[in-house]
Amino acid sequence: MHSIAPSIGFSSPAKFHVILSDDCSTVRYAQQVVFVDEDKARRTLDRINTRHAAVQYQRGQTIPDWAFRDVLYMLIGYSERAYGVLYGSLSQSQTSDLFKCFCA
Numbered sequence: 001m002h003s004i005a006p007s008i009g010f011s012s013p014a015k016f017h018v019i020l021s022d023d024c025s026t027v028r029y030a031q032q033v034v035f036v037d038e039d040k041a042r043r044t045l046d047r048i049n050t051r052h053a054a055v056q057y058q059r060g061q062t063i064p065d066w067a068f069r070d071v072l073y074m075l076i077g078y079s080e081r082a083y084g085v086l087y088g089s090l091s092q093s094q095t096s097d098l099f100k101c102f103c104a
Contacts, residue, residue: 030075034101076102 032044056062079098083090090098 026071026075027078030079034079072102 029044029048033041036044052063076098079102080090080095083094
């Protein structure tokens, strides 16, 4: 079976799969924050924070702020592009709402 992983810069399909499934997990969490009521969103954020704390403890170091910002920007970008594919470009008001949702 042919893998596209090496052709896009990954040394093995396994590494590509880990990164792809991390991205899918991140998008799944974003859906559980954005498309639910505030109580469910807060519970999801609590689960994310608990998992991050465990990772930090296991590694003996904190996740740097830039890493959190990178994920935030990635989620904003995913959301904007997904909306664009399904419905067309976001209006200025919708773009403002998107940033408010993620940056609140």
